[in-house]
Amino acid sequence: MLALTVTRRILTELWHTRRSLIFWALFPALMLLLFGLIYAGDSSPADSFNYTAPGILIGAAFFFSCLGGPIAAIVAERERNTLKRLLLSPLSGTAYFLGLLLAFLVVAAGQTVVVYAIAFAFGGSFRGSLVLGTLVVVLSVASYVGLGFVFGSHFTKRTEEVNGPVAAIGVPLLVLGGTFFPSSVLPDYLYRIAHLNPIFHMNEAMDAVSAEELGAGAIVDHLVFLVLFAGATLAFGVQSYRAMLQRERVL
Amino acid sequence: MPTVLGVDRVSKAFGERQVLSALSFAIERGEVYGLVGPNGAGKTTLINIACLVVPPDAGAVTLNGRPVTANAHARVGVASQDVALYRDLTSEQNLEFFAALYGLTGARRSRRVAVCLSDVGLEDRADTIISLLSGGMRRRLHIAVAMLHQPDLLILDEPTVGLDLESRHRIWNVVRTVADDGGTVLVTTHQLEEAEALCHRIGILHYGRLVAEGPMAELRRHVAAAELAIIDAEDLGAVRRRADELGLTHRPALAAVAVWLPERQSLDRVAALFSGIELRSVTLKPVGLEEVVAETTQAARINRPTAQPPNRETA
Numbered sequence: 001m002l003a004l005t006v007t008r009r010i011l012t013e014l015w016h017t018r019r020s021l022i023f024w025a026l027f028p029a030l031m032l033l034l035f036g037l038i039y040a041g042d043s044s045p046a047d048s049f050n051y052t053a054p055g056i057l058i059g060a061a062f063f064f065s066c067l068g069g070p071i072a073a074i075v076a077e078r079e080r081n082t083l084k085r086l087l088l089s090p091l092s093g094t095a096y097f098l099g100l101l102l103a104f105l106v107v108a109a110g111q112t113v114v115v116y117a118i119a120f121a122f123g124g125s126f127r128g129s130l131v132l133g134t135l136v137v138v139l140s141v142a143s144y145v146g147l148g149f150v151f152g153s154h155f156t157k158r159t160e161e162v163n164g165p166v167a168a169i170g171v172p173l174l175v176l177g178g179t180f181f182p183s184s185v186l187p188d189y190l191y192r193i194a195h196l197n198p199i200f201h202m203n204e205a206m207d208a209v210s211a212e213e214l215g216a217g218a219i220v221d222h223l224v225f226l227v228l229f230a231g232a233t234l235a236f237g238v239q240s241y242r243a244m245l246q247r248e249r250v251l
Numbered sequence: 252m253p254t255v256l257g258v259d260r261v262s263k264a265f266g267e268r269q270v271l272s273a274l275s276f277a278i279e280r281g282e283v284y285g286l287v288g289p290n291g292a293g294k295t296t297l298i299n300i301a302c303l304v305v306p307p308d309a310g311a312v313t314l315n316g317r318p319v320t321a322n323a324h325a326r327v328g329v330a331s332q333d334v335a336l337y338r339d340l341t342s343e344q345n346l347e348f349f350a351a352l353y354g355l356t357g358a359r360r361s362r363r364v365a366v367c368l369s370d371v372g373l374e375d376r377a378d379t380i381i382s383l384l385s386g387g388m389r390r391r392l393h394i395a396v397a398m399l400h401q402p403d404l405l406i407l408d409e410p411t412v413g414l415d416l417e418s419r420h421r422i423w424n425v426v427r428t429v430a431d432d433g434g435t436v437l438v439t440t441h442q443l444e445e446a447e448a449l450c451h452r453i454g455i456l457h458y459g460r461l462v463a464e465g466p467m468a469e470l471r472r473h474v475a476a477a478e479l480a481i482i483d484a485e486d487l488g489a490v491r492r493r494a495d496e497l498g499l500t501h502r503p504a505l506a507a508v509a510v511w512l513p514e515r516q517s518l519d520r521v522a523a524l525f526s527g528i529e530l531r532s533v534t535l536k537p538v539g540l541e542e543v544v545a546e547t548t549q550a551a552r553i554n555r556p557t558a559q560p561p562n563r564e565t566a
Binding site: 002005008009012013016017080081082084085086087088089090091 | 302304324325327329331333334335336337338339340344348349351352353354380396
């Protein structure tokens with residue numbers, strides 16, 4: 001219940017400011033349009049949008065909202081002094097984390113609608129299982145939020161530092177994850193390294209379900225990796241949050 | 252009256268720095284207890300210990316006679332020195348959020364939110380986004396958050412810091428309302444006149460030690476004077492010399508000299524004591540907390556007993 005309270009608060013704040021929501025919708029929309037049209041060339045854009053939409057959703061949409069968003073949320077709690085107030089309340093770290101995760105799942109759902117609405121408008125489609133697609137989305141968002149929790153708790157103290165970990169660690173992961181071009185163009189050694197990158201598995205899984213119409217059997221390795229990664233980051237994220245509260249206590 | 256907060260020989264150090272040293276005091280139900288002292292005296296550390304944010308190195312803290320445990324936050328409301336609100340939410344939404352965290356639901360939650368908004372005089376600002384509220388309004392709302400779950404003990408850390416007089420008066424009224432309703436309040440402040448006016452008892456904290464404690468009437472006895480004469484003159488040195496000749500204690504005051512009078516005297520009589528010196532003004536004022544704090548902390552600094560209270564019956 002307390003997690004839902006946190007979710008509602010975060011969504012209400014986002015709705016009041018709206019700026020973040022607008023940019024989180026605008027950025028993937030523009031990226032999808034650009035890459036969809038670039039890859040389409042002179043031919044029909046349907047295929048291009050089919051294959052571009054999953055990568056844009058994972059790499060452009062979720063990356064900025066569900067990784068940058070939680071970092072900014074935690075930093076804002078610290079800067080507004082509300083973190084200490086939460087510390088004095090019955091809210092547990094786990095409930096706070098779940099609340100954050102649920103809020104960004106709602107944001108991700110909205111972004112998914114925006115991205116696929118544009119893909120559909122250019123003749124693209126979501127070909128595979130919606131249930132499987134939803135599972136990939138949930139695992140991707142959980143992984144991003146977990147990472148965001150770790151970054152926000154450990155590496156980012158002020159608002160102006162939010163972009164640091166996103167740019168320095170996140171963007172290379174995006175490139176290595178095959179967000180803006182197929183991972184098949186990576187040299188062998190980078191391709192092997194890419195298998196350690198969660199964004200690679202998000203992209204590959206979403207691509208397989210959405211564009212290739214493949215079933216669970218074909219993406220089981222990606223799903224297992226994402227489940228393990230999401231679980232690990234969630235656990236580490238909650239730990240990081242607790243450690244951050246301990247630090248806040250003595251300040 | 253039952254004890255709400257009991258602090259028994261509590262000590263705390265951060266590294267080499269001893270912040271609290273065997274501190275003991277108790278606050279009774281319905282009491283407004285003021286903790287005053289300079290920056291670094293240990294006030295905020297004590298608050299953090301009282302709500303279990305920081306564990307003490309030694310000693311015990313009890314709430315309603317029981318040791319403070321992890322669920323203490325349900326029984327304590329804290330408004331820290333720094334305002335902590337969600338700037339993009341309205342006043343009401345902030346209160347709703349924190350009320351939900353404390354387990355208030357449905358009609359009870361709505362009622363508490365409305366009551367707290369009204370108590371801090373912000374009922375007409377319920378739908379205003381925090382970033383559009385003035386500093387004083389934010390601080391009042393910050394206090395309202397701490398009152399939401401009707402805690403047994405309300406802790407206010409520097410509640411009026413940086414506020415104008417009107418906002419300060421409003422916050423004082425909030426504290427009075429809580430006390431009138433039988434609530435218990437621990438307030439830390441640098442505003443000595445505020446503590447004097449608001450608090451039933453005052454503790455003076457100095458480098459982690461409680462150097463004096465009691466109701467204002469009792470605390471005045473730490474200053475060996477019945478009244479103060481604030482004397483402004485062309486030559487303040489001459490005033491000080493005359494006071495020394497008369498055996499009167501004196502202390503620097505703002506662009507003046509405060510002379511301690513062992514018994515109440517008329518203005519004319521005081522002026523006569525300083526005849527021959529060109530006086531600009533002479534004002535008589537009762538001994539206040541400022542003098543008590545100055546005297547007790549000075550006594551603590553030079554490690555000597557504080558001034559013996561004068562025997563008022565025979566003075």
